[in-house]
Amino acid sequence: MHQFYNPELSPAEVDALDWANWLVVQSTQAFLGAISDNVLGIAIEPRPNAVTIHVTLREPSETDDEAIDDALSYLDVLLEGRTAIDRSIVASPLSAGAWLAAGLRLLFLRRSD
Numbered sequence: 001m002h003q004f005y006n007p008e009l010s011p012a013e014v015d016a017l018d019w020a021n022w023l024v025v026q027s028t029q030a031f032l033g034a035i036s037d038n039v040l041g042i043a044i045e046p047r048p049n050a051v052t053i054h055v056t057l058r059e060p061s062e063t064d065d066e067a068i069d070d071a072l073s074y075l076d077v078l079l080e081g082r083t084a085i086d087r088s089i090v091a092s093p094l095s096a097g098a099w100l101a102a103g104l105r106l107l108f109l110r111r112s113d
Contacts, residue, residue, distance in 0.1 A: 020046040024044060027051070031071045034068065034070060038057050039057060039058075040058055041054075041106070043099045049084065050085070052085075053071075053075075053086070054087075054090055055088070056090040068087065072087060
């Protein structure tokens with residue numbers, strides 16, 4: 001697969017991209033059906049052998065907390081338990097640019113009403 005990347009990338013950079021892309025795909029699968037109207041955004045922060053899932057909620061909700069926990073449990077299954085998974089609930093909505101500037105990979109961002 002390496003032949004499809006920028007030839008100026010080092011093998012380590014290609015491996016990091018592969019890992020981040022794999023985490024995006026698996027995280028997207030895990031969160032299917034878990035995004036309520038209260039969820040404003042979801043982003044991932046890939047790290048070697050770990051990932052942090054950042055979620056922004058319109059307001060705190062036990063129902064959403066349970067859905068997020070379920071999605072993270074499913075993600076753990078998809079990643080075969082070999083990856084540390086952390087979660088972060090972000091208190092205020094962030095723009096797509098802010099998520100990206102923070103080095104996060106955006107999974108979901110609710111459109112403004």
